[in-house]
Amino acid sequence: MTAETEKFVGTTRKVTAHLTQNEGLSFEKSAPGKKAYRLAELDVPAVDAASLLGDLAREDTGTLPELSEIEIIRHFTRLSTWNYAIDLGMYPLGSCTMKYNPRVNEFVSRLEGIAEAHPYQPEELSQGSLGILRLLQKCLLEITGMEAITLQPAAGAHGEFTGILLARAYHQAKGNPRKDVIIPDSAHGTNPATAAICGYEVINFKSNARGGIDVEALAAAVNEETAALMLTNPSTIGVFENEIHKIADILHAKGALLYMDGANMNALCGKTRPGDFGVDVMHLNLHKTFSTPHGGGGPGSGPVACKKILEPFLPVPVVEEGKDGMLHLNYDRPQTVGRVRAFYGNFGMFVRALAYILANGPDGLRQTTEDAVLNANYIRKKLEDLYELPYTTPSMHEVVFSDRRQLRNGVRTGDIAKRLIDYGFHPYTVSFPLIVPGALMIEPTESESREELDLFVDAMRQIAREVEENPEVVLEAPHSTRVSRLDETTAARKPVLRWRSRQ
Amino acid sequence: MLRDIGASSIDDLFAIIPEEYRVKGDLAIPRQMGESEIVDHFKAAAAKNANGYASFLGAGVYRHYRPVIIDTIVQRGEFLTSYTPYQAEITQGTLQAIFEFQTMICELTGMDIANASMYDGSTAAPEAVMMAMRVTGRDGVVVARTVHPEYREVMHTYAQHREVSSGVAAVEVGYGPDGSPHAGRVDLAALEAAVTDETACVLVQSPNFFGVIEDVAAIAEIAHKKGALLVVAVAEAVSLGIVRPPVEADVVIMEAQSFGVAPSFGGPFCGVIAAKEKYVRQMPGRLVGQTTDKQGRRGFVLTLSTREQHIRREKATSNICTNQALVALMATVFMTVYGKEGIKELALHNLAKADYAAKTLGAHGTLLFGRSPRFNEFVLQTEEAPEWMNARLLEQKIIGGVALKRWYPELGNATLWCATELTTREQIDAAAGWWRRLRRLLWCGRKEISPQRTRRAQRTLEWAQEDRKME
Numbered sequence: 016m017t018a019e020t021e022k023f024v025g026t027t028r029k030v031t032a033h034l035t036q037n038e039g040l041s042f043e044k045s046a047p048g049k050k051a052y053r054l055a056e057l058d059v060p061a062v063d064a065a066s067l068l069g070d071l072a073r074e075d076t077g078t079l080p081e082l083s084e085i086e087i088i089r090h091f092t093r094l095s096t097w098n099y100a101i102d103l104g105m106y107p108l109g110s111c112t113m114k115y116n117p118r119v120n121e122f123v124s125r126l127e128g129i130a131e132a133h134p135y136q137p138e139e140l141s142q143g144s145l146g147i148l149r150l151l152q153k154c155l156l157e158i159t160g161m162e163a164i165t166l167q168p169a170a171g172a173h174g175e176f177t178g179i180l181l182a183r184a185y186h187q188a189k190g191n192p193r194k195d196v197i198i199p200d201s202a203h204g205t206n207p208a209t210a211a212i213c214g215y216e217v218i219n220f221k222s223n224a225r226g227g228i229d230v231e232a233l234a235a236a237v238n239e240e241t242a243a244l245m246l247t248n249p250s251t252i253g254v255f256e257n258e259i260h261k262i263a264d265i266l267h268a269k270g271a272l273l274y275m276d277g278a279n280m281n282a283l284c285g286k287t288r289p290g291d292f293g294v295d296v297m298h299l300n301l302h303k304t305f306s307t308p309h310g311g312g313g314p315g316s317g318p319v320a321c322k323k324i325l326e327p328f329l330p331v332p333v334v335e336e337g338k339d340g341m342l343h344l345n346y347d348r349p350q351t352v353g354r355v356r357a358f359y360g361n362f363g364m365f366v367r368a369l370a371y372i373l374a375n376g377p378d379g380l381r382q383t384t385e386d387a388v389l390n391a392n393y394i395r396k397k398l399e400d401l402y403e404l405p406y407t408t409p410s411m412h413e414v415v416f417s418d419r420r421q422l423r424n425g426v427r428t429g430d431i432a433k434r435l436i437d438y439g440f441h442p443y444t445v446s447f448p449l450i451v452p453g454a455l456m457i458e459p460t461e462s463e464s465r466e467e468l469d470l471f472v473d474a475m476r477q478i479a480r481e482v483e484e485n486p487e488v489v490l491e492a493p494h495s496t497r498v499s500r501l502d503e504t505t506a507a508r509k510p511v512l513r514w515r516s517r518q
Numbered sequence: 519m520l521r522d523i524g525a526s527s528i529d530d531l532f533a534i535i536p537e538e539y540r541v542k543g544d545l546a547i548p549r550q551m552g553e554s555e556i557v558d559h560f561k562a563a564a565a566k567n568a569n570g571y572a573s574f575l576g577a578g579v580y581r582h583y584r585p586v587i588i589d590t591i592v593q594r595g596e597f598l599t600s601y602t603p604y605q606a607e608i609t610q611g612t613l614q615a616i617f618e619f620q621t622m623i624c625e626l627t628g629m630d631i632a633n634a635s636m637y638d639g640s641t642a643a644p645e646a647v648m649m650a651m652r653v654t655g656r657d658g659v660v661v662a663r664t665v666h667p668e669y670r671e672v673m674h675t676y677a678q679h680r681e682v683s684s685g686v687a688a689v690e691v692g693y694g695p696d697g698s699p700h701a702g703r704v705d706l707a708a709l710e711a712a713v714t715d716e717t718a719c720v721l722v723q724s725p726n727f728f729g730v731i732e733d734v735a736a737i738a739e740i741a742h743k744k745g746a747l748l749v750v751a752v753a754e755a756v757s758l759g760i761v762r763p764p765v766e767a768d769v770v771i772m773e774a775q776s777f778g779v780a781p782s783f784g785g786p787f788c789g790v791i792a793a794k795e796k797y798v799r800q801m802p803g804r805l806v807g808q809t810t811d812k813q814g815r816r817g818f819v820l821t822l823s824t825r826e827q828h829i830r831r832e833k834a835t836s837n838i839c840t841n842q843a844l845v846a847l848m849a850t851v852f853m854t855v856y857g858k859e860g861i862k863e864l865a866l867h868n869l870a871k872a873d874y875a876a877k878t879l880g881a882h883g884t885l886l887f888g889r890s891p892r893f894n895e896f897v898l899q900t901e902e903a904p905e906w907m908n909a910r911l912l913e914q915k916i917i918g919g920v921a922l923k924r925w926y927p928e929l930g931n932a933t934l935w936c937a938t939e940l941t942t943r944e945q946i947d948a949a950a951g952w953w954r955r956l957r958r959l960l961w962c963g964r965k966e967i968s969p970q971r972t973r974r975a976q977r978t979l980e981w982a983q984e985d986r987k988m989e
């Protein structure tokens with residue numbers, strides 16, 4: 016990347032060179048005797064572990080690090096500066112809905128009476144927590160148009176598992192759990208993995224030329240052994256299934272259920288409701304649509320909403336309002352599928368999601384959806400002359416391009432994604448959905464201003480020009496990061512999954 | 519922007535949604551609130567929960583001190599608002615922290631490898647069981663009844679739809695009664711009888727749900743003799759500072775909530791699966807591995823992803839995708855703050871507090887399984903119903919032990935108590951003192967010795983309650 020080439024190299028407006036500090040592993044910095052803690056004075060008689068535990072007492076706690084507090088703060092702060100984050104800029108990951116994570120949500124989830132609540136404390140001392148559960152349930156039911164809900168699942172995939180278990184229990188109660196779950200080839204990988212764990216055969220279903228469900232082909236595929244269709248709507252290419260009710264009718268005619276993967280609910284909130292267009296059971300991702308932080312890969316939360324017919328099978332316990340006006344946990348539900356997780360779910364995420372809903376209200380949620388869809392369409396319009404649009408159907412909250420034109424110069428979606436890093440952006444979702452070869456899946460969310468979108472568009476346009484005039488600079492990207500592309504093959508072939516001291 | 523797109527109104531962008539399914543008007547949810555109203559809303563909710571109580575609750579969720587810097591670090595936007603580290607070049611911070619987490623979990627559990635986290639301890643249990651099924655090609659499971667009842671419930675939910683050749687998905691094995699050689703621990707003879715050539719794994723918990731430490735070595739021998747794997751669950755992670763790690767296990771599942779994570783009414787917590795190296799390819803969940811970049815610099819990546827759902831789809835080892843990365847970071851900071859010596863010291867304080875509490879409270883009831891080794895929990899048996907005792911204790915702002923009847927009807931009035939480093943001697947003495955008074959009162963009432971004495975006892979109680987209020 017020197018001046019000796021006259022080939023085009025884009026100029027970034029968003030970033031400049033930024034120094035980060037080197038930092039080893041905590042174990043490498045450890046020195047015997049360093050401490051970052053002091054326990055309270057022991058106010059009961061000291062005990063001897065050996066006399067209480069005998070040979071079950073532990074002698075050596077292994078190589079845990081020994082560091083001072085400032086060393087620990089610096090260690091993790093330095094590591095943090097090596098991360099990209101929503102707080103640093105746009106995160107156009109399609110399907111992941113990387114929207115702003117409001118800080119008031121963090122604040123309220125840490126209020127003492129909320130954070131310190133023990134799941135087994137008496138119900139009369141848990142009315143605040145149960146009230147939060149109850150109100151969030153009511154809001155989510157209204158938003159989805161469904162009739163019953165559980166908040167217990169810990170993440171989206173866990174919600175899928177719960178939803179398919181409900182479907183299975185429903186069929187079982189009618190005498191036959193059925194054999195198959197139909198899953199379009201555009202689906203998230205969690206869908207087929209979930210169906211398999213629930214004991215179902217996966218019937219892979221080919222998308223039509225519009226990237227959606229071919230209603231006639233579906234009618235031919237559904238039979239008395241079909242337990243459910245797992246459908247993402249809008250689909251993973253960001254297209255709303257406008258024949259959704261026909262799809263539901265086909266399934267219902269054979270006694271099968273319509274499961275909706277709610278990953279893309281950010282395109283629907285306040286505008287349309289799955290319960291109204293025929294969905295029987297669905298999950299939500301609170302860490303997508305409802306702004307709870309992704310935290311580098313969790314915690315998530317995956318509530319499952321369903322129609323009345325599935326309510327008897329919901330996991331225990333369920334929150335109920337007693338005649339005394341108090342909220343209670345009801346465990347006595349003979350048809351339940353059982354528990355899918357200990358206690359009541361990722362409660363801290365419920366607090367954050369509810370805070371988000373309260374901050375928005377009905378008008379805010381509607382506008383959020385409108386802005387998310389507007390932003391995606393703006394990007395589509397600004398890039399469609401340079402990047403191939405494999406499906407020209409109208410986009411909702413995300414847009415999927417393909418690398419077909421760039422491939423002529425040997426540049427793939429993964430390379431463009433890496434080059435985007437040099438322009439100060441996190442890459443979009445690479446090579447997904449699988450039905451689009453070389454997919455670039457872009458979801459800006461409602462959080463981004465026009466200014467940030469323009470920076471993104473500018474970066475994508477410059478990269479397109481680099482691909483034409485100077486493909487090497489894209490193929491070798493990123494150029495500005497602490498580490499360059501990492502050797503993933505060796506990592507998998509000779510896995511080093513933990514640090515070991517060299518003694 | 520609409521003009522740029524060529525749309526005349528925002529509704530144009532939603533035209534594809536059939537008219538009859540469009541929401542007309544507002545959703546019936548609370549109106550938009552200002553930030554101060556949101557804070558007030560949750561403060562009001564917090565006030566309706568337990569505030570200012572001394573708590574002896576444990577049973578899978580433990581109250582430990584959370585060093586302040588944990589929250590300082592996890593609230594950094596670079597950690598809080600980052601995505602799963604698929605783009606390794608710009609997520610080295612998260613990746614290195616997870617690598618440190620994996621290493622420390624291995625050191626503490628005595629296993630060779632650990633994953634980047636699972637949802638929680640309860641869901642790690644069925645994931646470990648399914649892993650053992652893949653490793654052994656068998657499908658029977660033997661579970662100790664001393665495993666957390668909710669973990670067992672979750673495991674049964676996962677197991678109920680699997681086709682099992684032996685016909686029985688999970689067999690439960692009981693514990694020795696009070697006074698027996700295996701009091702409150704897995705009944706080894708029953709275990710030996712239950713494990714067969716079809717058993718994929720034996721699942722036990724140590725310290726178990728009663729707080730008693732299991733004889734993991736003996737259990738391992740029984741499991742391994744039949745070619746089954748041993749899965750050991752650790753629900754109270756701090757115990758690993760003072761209790762010998764379950765090195766004889768093949769797989770260890772853990773709930774790391776004790777490592778700096780708030781009880782938060784039951785979640786989010788942090789599950790982990792650790793195992794012997796040879797099982798790495800059957801491990802569910804994400805793994806971070808060390809590698810180098812093109813210039814030979816050390817870096818970290820998510821690795822062995824061919825096990826995972828986004829590659830393998832229906833053939834994946836698990837459907838897990840999002841896990842608990844930020845909570846794992848909390849645990850990482852916690853382990854780094856306490857370090858090699860601190861974790862031991864902390865565990866020792868827990869041992870001392872629970873020992874004192876067991877002796878002090880045990881004086882007013884029967885300490886069940888009293889001779890078996892335990893960590894920071896213990897079981898008290900009383901003649902009186904726990905509901906009555908606990909309701910009276912609540913009046914003194916004391917939350918007593920968890921009643922065990924719900925899961926162990928055979929234990930009658932028994933309650934499970936926990937004392938951690940945060941439990942003070944004053945709280946223990948106060949609980950014991952009240953318990954003594956309550957029992958005396960009850961005794962007076964039951965014996966009907968004289969109405970005067972009963973009245974006197976009742977009066978003592980009322981005075982003491984008045985005193986308490988004055989304080």
